Amino acid sequence: MHTDMLHDFAFSALAERSDSQPAAWRRPFLRWLDGIEAGWAIPLLLACFVIVWTIYLSIAYAGAGLHPDVLETWTFGRQFGWGYNKHPPLMGWVAGGWTAVFPLSDWSFHLMAMTNAALALWFVDLVSRRFVTGDKRVIVLLLLMLTPAYQFHAQRFNANSVQLATWPLATYCFLRAFETRAMLWSIAAGLTTALAVLGKYYSIFLVMSFAFAAMAHPQRRAYFTSASPWISTAAGLAALSMHLDWLVATDAAPIQHALMHAKSNLCTSLRDSVFFLLGLVAAMAVAAVTWIIVAGARIRQFPAEMAALNDGLRLLAYVAVGSVGLPVVNALIMGTDLPSLWALQGLFLFVVVVVCGASYRIERFYTVNLAMLTAGVAIAAAIIAAPLHALYRNNHGYEEGRTFYQQTAQEATRQWRELTGRPLAHVGGTESLALATTFYSDDHPSYGLPTTARQPISDSPAEANDDRGWVSLCFRDQTDCIAAAESAARPGDYVKREFVVQARLFGWTGCTRTVVAFLVTR
Template identity: 75%
Template sequence: MAAGTSCDFAFSAMAKRSDRNPAAWRRPFLSWLDGVEAGWAVPLLLACFVAVWTIYLVIAYCGAGLHPDVLETWTFGRHFAWGYAKHPPLMGWVAGAWTTVFPSADWSLHLMAMTNAALALWFVDLISRRFVTGDKRAIVLLLLMLTPVYQFHAQRFNANSVQLATWPLATYCFLRSFETPTMRWAAAAGVTAAIALLGKYYSVFLVASFALAALLHPQRRAYFTSAAPWISAVAGLAALGMHLDWLVASDAAPIHHALMHAQSDLSTSLQDSLSFVMGLAAAMAVPAVTWVMTAGTRITRFAKDFAALNDGLRLLFYVAIGTVGLPVATSLIIGTDLPSLWALQGLFLFAVLVVCGASYRIERFYTVNMAVVVAAIAIVTLTIAAPLHALYRNSFGYEEGRTFYRQVALETTRQWRELTGGPLEHVGGTESLAFATAFYSADHPLYGLPALPSQPDANTSPGAFTDHGWVSLCFREQADCIDAAEAMAVASGNYVRREFTVQSRLFGLAGLPRTVIAFLVSPAIGSGGGSRRSP
């Protein structure tokens, strides 16, 4: 204890000397911190964040295609709908809007993912500035940048990562509505909560946490006797209206998909809940250690600072507890899966609470050090980890086959045009290859087979499904996919089975090979229900 105390005193003395007479290399960082309240420092930080991590993604995945989740999101975004088969519509809307402005290219969707992460951090800063100014606002963002959430989790733009931005925005509007129960903020709270639900139904836990926080807060009577909660409810339901109508019309397809995760027994749910909490703790481990080193012996004030939280921070504390406790309780009661990545978008609440709830000033010595660590990690990751990752994946590949996506799409399109003389309109098979072909093929075929029953039977007449040509793709080792694709092809009556091998390449370096089985079905292949197979 004495050694730890003396070490802390040494750092404190060093911090004071540095603040009085900073080294020359620290001065640009100090100027940047001076710009936080001037209004330019946070936008500059977020712009650098987007630039660095977008370039990282471009380099790290230059020999591979986009993640299947991102390709699925792009596929949803090709047409506007009030919902999609597996998810509510927000992620598709974002991708669709983005690709009306930017091209459908890898770098573009990487940029979209990082822009979403930066927007999330901007909304977090909106919350922080309600309680602190200057350096502490920067510290909240720097601590969050030390998690893997806003870089590696965010890059896989899907129903989970779209919540990175919707949760802090909805939380900010709820906070403002609770503090100032005007019609404007009440309506904003309801609409932004609805937007979060349109991102993923998991956001029901955020909305429930708002209700729980309002009930537990000492000012609950004033809030619930005002019109604010009722305006929020009406505004939220109005914003969800068209999606709810679509849900009824589609027999609640996304809910059925979500319920596939509700098949666990109590023992499994207990294990999942423990892993859930431990996963969230692990994601916050580096910023937690960083904060403890920054606070030093002042960390002993934590209990006193917690007891003295102002009304706004106390509300956020109840929300934070709800976003962790309610999913765990639900999992234990109804037996659902509970991966921690479903809740990563709520970790910002704990960073805000710890930093904004601290009663003491943080010396700039520590804030600059934190900024340097964040910058150093980004630079090392960009210059060393990214190219090494690309080289490794070129040699060892991915289970989903990302290093072959472009080659498969190009070869499939070539064979289809050679066979039919026309563009490829539909593609199916294993999801990853089908999504990839839809994205990387110059024909951009629609994902999914046209008007095919999920299980053709003996009553299916040959040639019944050949009004539209289609291709079904499987990797050779995917026996179930091949069996299903062949059954569909046989039901069509006109098909060609092809087998080809593709090989990953990175800057001319040959990588892993993999074989693809393709079933090409077209009315132009034959007549009278015949079929043929290529050698």
């Protein structure tokens, strides 16, 4: 105990000395921190975040195609809809809107993913600034940047990562509605919560967490006897009305897809729930350890500080508990899968409550060190880790075949045009190759077989019934895919070909794989 006290005293003295007489290299950081309340420091931080991590993604995946989830998201967004066969529509809307402005390229989608993550952090800052000013606002963001949620999870822009931005935005509006019970904030809470649900149905747990937090809060009577919760409910249902109508018309296709995750028994669900919680703890480990180091001996105040939270932070604490506890309860009751990545978008709640609930000032010494740590991790990732990752994957590939996407799409399109003399209209087969071909082929065919095929291979068959033919693509070791393609094509209507594709990274050749193509000419 005595040694710990001396250690903490030494660090405290060092922090005070650094703040009063900062080293020259610290002064630019101190000027940056002075700009937080002036309004330019946070945007600068987020702009640097987007630039560095977009560079990381562009280098790390230079020899590979986009993740299949990203390709699927773009495929959904090619046509506006109130829903899609697997998911609600928000991620498709975002991808469609983005590609209406930015080019159809890998770097563009990396930029979109990081922009979404930066927007999420901006909304988190909206929540933080309700309770703290100055350095603690940036500490919240820096700690979140030390989690995997806003870089590695965010880079797969799909129904999970789109929630990174919608959850803090909805939380901010709910917080304001609960505080003020004003009509405009109540409407905003309903609309933004509906937006979160349009991102992924998992957001129903955010809705339930809002209800749980409101009922558990000491001001619950004032809130529920006001018009605010009912205005929010009406606004949310109105915003969801077109999607609900689409669900009825399509026999709730996305919900049927979601129910595929509800096939576990109690033992499996219990195990998944334990790993769900452990996964969230692991995702927060670096940020948590960093905060403990910053707090030092003051971490002993944590229980008392949590007990003394003000009304707004108490509300957020209840939302945080609900966002983790309610999915576990649901998994145990319904037997659903529960990967921890489904809940990463809610980690900001815990960071905001802990940092903003701390009653003590954080010395600039620690804030600058935290900024240096976060920047060092990002720069090292871009300069060192990204090239090593690209080289490794060029030689060893990915299970889903990302290193061969562009080559496969180009070769399949070339062979189709050589055989038929017309653009490729439809592509099916193994999902990853089919999605990649829709994106990387100059013809940008529709994903899925036309309705003239006897057995559609894809979950998302093309809308039009035409006779322009199609191509089905499988890796040679995917026997099920090959069998399905042979079954879908009529004998004599197709040509079966094989070709070898090889990974390439800036001229360096890498691993190879054989693709089987069924060219159905009709």
